[in-house]
Amino acid sequence: MDDEVGATTRLQLRLDAPAERWTDAFPVGNGRIGAMVHGGTAHELVQVNDDTCWSGAPLDGPPRPVGPLGDDDPPAVVERARARLAAGDPLGAEREVQRLQTGWSQAYQPLVDVELDHPAAAGDDGYRRVLDLGRGVVTTTWRAADGTPWRQDVRVSHPDRALLLERASLPVVASPGAAAPGGGGAASPGPVPAGAGDAPHDVRVRLASRHPWAVAPTSAHRGSADDPARGRARVVLRAAVDLPSDVLPDYSGEPDLVTYGGRAVHAGVAVAVLADGPGATVDVADGEVRVRGAGRVRVVLTTATDHDVAAGTLHGDRARVAAEARAALDAALADLDGLPARQEADHGALMGRVELDLRAPGEDPPTAGADGPGPVPDLPLDARLVRHAHGAPDPHLAVLAFQYGRHLTVSGSRPGTLPLNLQGIWNPHVQPPWNANYTININTEMNYWPTLVGDLAECHEPLLAWLDRLAAAGEATARTLHGARGWVAHHNSDAWCFTGPTGRGRDSVSWSWWPFGGVWLARHVVDHHDWTGDDDALRRHWSVVRGAALFVLDTLVELPDGSLGTAPATSPEHHYLLPDGRHAAAGVSTTSDLAMARDLLDHVRRLAPVVGERDEDLLAAVDGALDRLPTERVAPDGRLAEWSADVPDAEPAHRHQSHLYRVFPGTSIDPDAAPALAAAARRTLDARGPDSTGWSLAWRLALRARLRDPDGVTALVTAFLHPVDADPADLPPAAAPAAERGGVYRSLLCAHPPFQIDGNLGFTAGLAEVLVQAHRRGPDGVREVHLLPALPAAWPSGRVRGLRLRGGLRLVDLAWRDGRVVRAVLAAERRVVVDVREGAERRQVVVRPGEPTVAVG
Template identity: 75%
Template sequence: MHRTILPPWLGVVVTDDDVDAPPLLLRLDEPARTWTDAFPVGNGRIGAMVHGGTAHERLQVNDDTCWSGAPHDGPVEPVGPLGPDGAPGVVRRARRLLADGDPLAAEAELARLQSGWVQAYQPLVDVLLDQPDAAGGAGYRRTLDLARGVVTTTWASTADVPWRQDVLVSHPDGALLLERAADAAAPGGGEAWVRLTSPHPWAGAPTPVAAPDAHPRAAVVLATLDMPSHVLPDWVDGPDPVRYGGRAVHAAVALAVLADGDPDRDPDDGARVDVVDGAVRARGVRRLRVVLTTATDHDVATGTLHGDRARVAADALAGLGRAVADVDGIAARHVADHAALMGRVTLDLDAVAPDLPLDTRLARHAHGTADPHLAVLAFQHGRYLTVAGSRPGTLPLNLQGIWNASVRPPWSSNYTININTEMNYWPTLVGDLAECHEPLLGWLDRLSDAGRGTARTLYGVRGWVAHHNSDPWCFTGPTGRGHDSASWSSWPLGGAWLARHVVDHHDWTGDDAALRRHWPVVRGAALAVLDLLVELPDGTLGTSPATSPENHYLLPDGRPAAVSVSTTSDLAIIRDLLEHVRRLAPAAGDHDEDLRAAVDGALERLPTERVAPDGRLAEWRTDVPDAEPGHRHQSHLYRVFPGTSIDPDSAPALTAAALRTLDARGPDSTGWSLAWRLALRARLRDVDGVADLVTAFLHPVDAEPSVGDGPLRGGVYRSLLCAHPPFQIDGNLGFTAGVAEALVQAHRRGPDGVREVHLLPALPAAWPTGRVRGLRLRGGLRLTELAWRDGRVERAVLEADRPVVVDVRERGAAERRQVTLRPGRRVVAAAPA
C-alpha cells in the first residue's frame, strides 16, 4: 500500500467556499496516449502539455511569441491581375456581375484580390525526462487542479515506491517548474536524464553553462533556435511548405536541473548532476526539480523582431537565474497568483463528483448517467484556459490557445476572426478576468493600423478592414492565391466583428480611459463599413459583394455559390457596430458630427432581419436553398449572440425564427459550433435546447468503441479539451460563456433605460439546485451570489462599481423588482418571501 506525497505548498489557498464543493480536478488514470490526452499548464506566455509518464515523461512546451514568418513590409499584394482601375475596380466588376445574376463569375473576379496566407503558431521544445527507477503504474492518477493550476501525477513504481510529480508554469516567476520526488522512506540513489528536443533545427544545440552558486547540485543548459521563415497552411499543397532562413523569430531556452539526494544516508546529500552531450544526468536522486525559461526577439507590444541573438540568450538565462534564486518559493507564488484569478467565480450545482476518471465519466454521461459536476468542470475549465493562456503583455489566444505540437498545425493555429478568435474571449469579462482581455485589445490596436492599408488598397475606403484570418504580424488581406473559397476569403468584416470587444470591455468595466485608448479600432471599423455600403435598387443600403462566413447556397442548376448581395450577417454586424458607435461616441470623446450624421443616415436605411417563408431567420437576401443545411456557422444570428438585440422580449417573432433556424441546423456539429449554439439557445431562453447542447458538447469524441456511439463528431477529448475535431480551444471558452448566459443575463434595458438583471433565464432542469458567485455583468455589476433550489431563486446579491438602478426578474417572469445599487454596498436583490 503506497502513501500519497503531499508537498508543503499544496493547500495554500483553501477558502471556506472550497470546503463543501467538489474539487475542480480533471482526472485521468493513465499517462497520455495522445497529445490531446495531456493536460495543459501555462502562464500566458509559456505553455506546456503534461503527458504524465512515469519512467518517461514528456512536457511539450510552447512560447506564445514563437510563430513562423516575420512582420510584413508594405501593403497587401493581391495575386491579380487587377486591371487599370486596381483592386477597387475588381470589386465593382464583381458587383456588376452579381447584379447581372452571375455569382460564380463574381467569385472568380474576387479571387484576384487574394494574397497569401497567414503564418503558423509553432512548437518550441520538448522536455524529456527518463528515470528508470520510477517505472510503474500501480495506483496511477494524473490530475489537473483547475483552481491551483498544477498537474499532479502519483503512482507506485515496480519496487512499490510511491512517487509524486507536480508541473506548473508560474506567471510571477515566468518559469516552468517540474518537481518529482520519491517517498522519503524509500531507498534513494536513482538516476535520471533530462534533455531538450525540438522539431526545429538548433541554432545552438543544448550546451552547459555555469550553474547558480546557490545550488551546487544543479546543472544548466542553454539552447537557441530559429522559427521557420515561412509555413504554408496544412491544407495547402506546395513545394517547401516549411522554410527556414531569412527573417524569423529567434528563440532561446534555458533549463536548470536541481537534484536532491538522501542527507540521512549521505551528509553530502549524495546527489550529483552533470551534462553529457547536451543532456543533464542526475545521480543519487530522491527529488528532482526542472526549471525552464524561454525568450525570443518578438516584441508583442510592437509586433517587431529586434534580431539580437545574444540578447535573446541572455534574457533566457537571466529569467532562469531569477527563478532558481528562490526555487523553493516558485510553487507557492504560482498557486497564489493563479488562484487569485480563478477564485473570483465559483459554481456549484449541488452535485457529487463520482470517484471516477474523466474519460469514464464522459462516456457514462453520454449514455444517460447524470453528472452535473461535469458541467461545472467544463465551465471552470474555460476560465482556467483563459488564465493559463492570456495574460497582460501576451498575444491573444489563437485557435489552440498557447498549446500546439505541430509545425503545420490545423488551420495554422491562427487567429480565425469570423467567429473563433472572438469566441475565445466571450467568457473573459463575465468570468471576472478583465485583465485577461487586454491581449486581444492590444493586438486590435496593431491590427487596425495594418488594416487601414488593406482598406485603401483593396476597396478604396476609409478606416480599416480585416478578413477571416490573421496572425501576430497582423495579416489583414483575403487568404489564398486565387484558389481559396470566396465563402471564407471574400469577407471584409473581421474588423467590424472584432471591434465589438472594445465595446464589450467598456460595457462590463465602464473604463472610459480604455474606451478612448481603443476607440480608433471602433471608429475605423465604422468608417470602413459606411464606405462599403452601397445603395440597392430598392433604395436600402447593403453590401455587394457579400458572403455569409464559410456557407453556400444553391443556384437553380444545383451548383453551390457563396457570393451574394446583402447577406443577413453582413447587415447584422454593420447595424450592431453603428448602433454602438452612436451610443458610445460621447464617452469616447468623439464629437464628430459628420460621423454621427452618417451613422444615423445609414441606420435608417439598413434592413433588419427577416423571417423566411419556412419560418427560419433568413440567411440570404432571397430565398435560396441551403447547400449544407446543418452548416457549423450561424453568423446570421449575430444579433442574438454575441449581439444583444434579439431575445424573447425585444423581438419575439425573430426569436421564434432564430429557434427554428437552430432546429434546422440539427443536433450535431463541430465542438465550437455546439458552444455557440449553447449561447444562442441560452439567450433565446430555450431551456431544453440548453440542456441538449450541454450534453452534446460533453460528448467524448475519443470514447472506446465499446462505449462510442458512431462516427466522430464535435465534443471533447478525454482531457476535456474541445474537439472540432481536431482540437480547437474556442469551444471550451464558448461553453463557459454559454453556461453563464443560462444563469444570468444583463444585456437588456427597459423603455425607461433601466438595465434588467435576469436571473436563471435558461436554467436546465438537470441543475435544479445550485449556487454561483462572482460573475461580472454589463453595467459594472457583479453577481456576488445567486443561489437557487428546485429551479427557483433562493437568494441573489448584487453590487456595482458605480451608482445604478436595475430591474431584477426571475426565469422569464414578467414581474420585476427595482433595486438601487451604490459602490461598496452589497444588496440582496432577491430572497424568499
C-alpha cells in the first residue's frame, strides 16, 4: 500500500467493551487454527478451533437409504415418485423420496478454550478492543483500577502454524498517548514490547474443553529458570481430546444427539506459557499454569489431529499427534520474537492486494497519491451501526464489511486446509446450528464468491481440493440412489464428503431432495479458470465438471411436450401451495434445476476444447440437451417464475432465490443480454420484500448489482448493516418483526441469525459487483469491463484498487468523482482486447502483459 499507516488505521473494527457473548468476540486465524478473542481484562477467554476437528469419521461406503424400499432398488423409488407426480400427487411423490433419506452430515467441533485469570488487571478505563483487518491482530488496551495501562495482542500465524497471545503492562504516562490505552497505540503495529512496564503481575492460564479430556492438561516441560540471566521463564502443557463419533442436528428429533466412543478425530494441543521480568516464575498445579512477577506473559498454542485432510482419513496414531503438536510449538518458540512480524507480513501481503475507499455526498473525493481514509466517526462499531440505522451517512462501514469478508477468507481458508463451513473455522458449540456443515444449496458456494474477485485465488484452493474428494464419493451415491453416471451431492456435506439426502424419513423434501449440489459446486472450477486462466488447474479438476454433467444428462427426463426436465424437482427450501392450502415442495422442472443444468452444460461445451475433451458422445449429448432445455419464463404477475406451473408461493418473502441463478452467480441474465428476464428478476426481488436473513441480503445485493439497480443496492447495504443485537428501543421502527430480520452483530459478523459466515463473504462479492462487472462478452467475443454499473448515489466519490476480473484482468485503479469515472487502469497477464464501458459510453482498449493500461483518465 502507498500509505501503510493510513491504510492500516482505516481497516479497524473497534468495540469499547469486552465481549459479553460469543458473537461480540473478534476472529483471527491462519486457515487451520481459528480463535475468537473476547478481550476480557480480569478474565480473558480465547476460544480455539482447528479446521480438521469434526465429529464422525470417514464413511465406510455410499449412504444407505432408511427405506423401506419394498422390492425395489432406490432408482425404482425415484421412478415411483415420478409416476406420482404425473398422476397429480406431489405429496405422494415426497413420501416416496423420503424413503431414500440417509441420515445427516457430521458437525464441525470446538477444540479448546484458553482462559487467563488476571485479577490485578481488572478495569475498564480507556478500554478499547480492535481487530486490525490489515494485520490480522486483535489488540486490547485499557487501564486497571490502580491506573496501570495494559495491552494484549492475539494473532494466529500462518507461517508459524501457531497462536500467540501477548499481554503486558505499558509505561505509565501523564495522559493517554501513543503508548497508552485510548490513544493511537490501541492498535499500533508491532508486538507487545518486552518489559515495557514496571508492573509485574500474577496470572493464571488454563485450558478448558467442551469435550472430555483424552489427555488432561499436563506439564510437558518445566522451565522456571529457562533463561534467568534475561529474566525469562516458561512451561509447556500438552492436552488431547477425542471428538464425538456422531453429532445429530438439533432439529433431527432423534435421541442421543451427541455420541462419544466410536471412531473419531483425536486432537492434541501443545501450549507454552512464557513469563518475562526479573524474578518471573511459572509453575503448574492441577493442570493450571501459575505465573508470578512477570511484566509480560506470552501464550503460544499449536494443534495437531489425526485427520489427514488431503486423503480424508484418520491415521489413529496418538503419539504422532502429540509429537506433531509439540514439533510445531518448538518451531514457533525457536524465534518467537520474530513471529509477529512474520504473521503480519503474511496476512498483510494478501489483504493489501485490494484497497477500497467510499465517500458520502459532500466529502472530499480521494485523490491520486493520497490514500488516507474518508471521515471515520470516532465511535465503536455498535454505536456506528445504530447511527447508520437512523440514516447517518457512514460509507466506511461498507468498506469495513467489504474488507472483513477478505480478512475472514485469509484467516479461514489457506492451501491444505478444509473449505470454510457455515461458520468459517470459528465455532464454540459441540452441536452447532445446522451442524456448521457444508450447506451446498447456496451457503458453501457463497463462502467462496469473494476469493477470486478479491484477488485471493490461493484461498480458493481448499474448495477445489475438497470437490475432488466430494466428486469421488458422490459417484457411488449417483449410481446406487439414482442409477446415474457421474456424481451427485445433495444439500448437505461435511469433512467426510457425505453426499446423500439428509434425514431418516422425516426431513422436509424441500431441502433434503435436491440432487444439484454438485451441479452448483462445479461452477467454482469453471470460475477459477475464468478468472485466472489456469488451464492446468482446469484439467486437474475437470472430472468435477464432467461428472456433474454426466449426472445431469442421465437424470433429465423427457416431458410430454418433448422438452427435457427434472422430476422430482424442488426449489431449495421453498414450498408452493396446493389448491387445498397444503404445502408441497416436489414438482417437475423447477426453474433453478433447469437454470443450473443449462449453465453447467454451456460451460462443458465452452471449455471442452481447453481441456482436450475427446468424448464425442458426451459432447453430442450436451448439445442435444441444451437444444431441449427450456429457459426461464415470466409468470403472469411479471415475476420470474420459480415453478413450472403458476402456483402460489407458500412463503412470498422466502430467503432463497435459486431461480435467479443465471442472474448471479450465473452470468446469462442481465439488462443487456435478456432484458425481459432481467426485469422479471427485479420484480421477483421486489416481491421478496426488503428484509431477510443476513446471507440472503448479501445474495440479493449481488443480484441487484447485476441488474444495475443502485437504489436496490442502497437498500440492501442498509438492511445488511442492520444491528440485530442492538436494543430495539435504540433503532427506528421497522415493518418486519425483529425475529425476521437478519443483519450483523456488533462485531460485524453476519447474523442469519444465528451467526453464519456466508453473509459476510457474500457481501464482499456483492459490493465488488456494484463497482465493476466483467462477465459479458459482445457478439464479437470482446469482453466488456463495465465500470460502476450499480453505484449508489450515497457513494458519489471513491476509489478501488486491485480487484481481479474475469479474463485474467486486474483492475489496477478505479477512481470516481460525482458518480463519474475519472481514472481507470487495467492490467493483464496476456494480451487482451476489452470493451470498457461506463453507462452508455464505450471505449475499446488493448491491454498488453506487463503494461498497465489507462482506460479512462
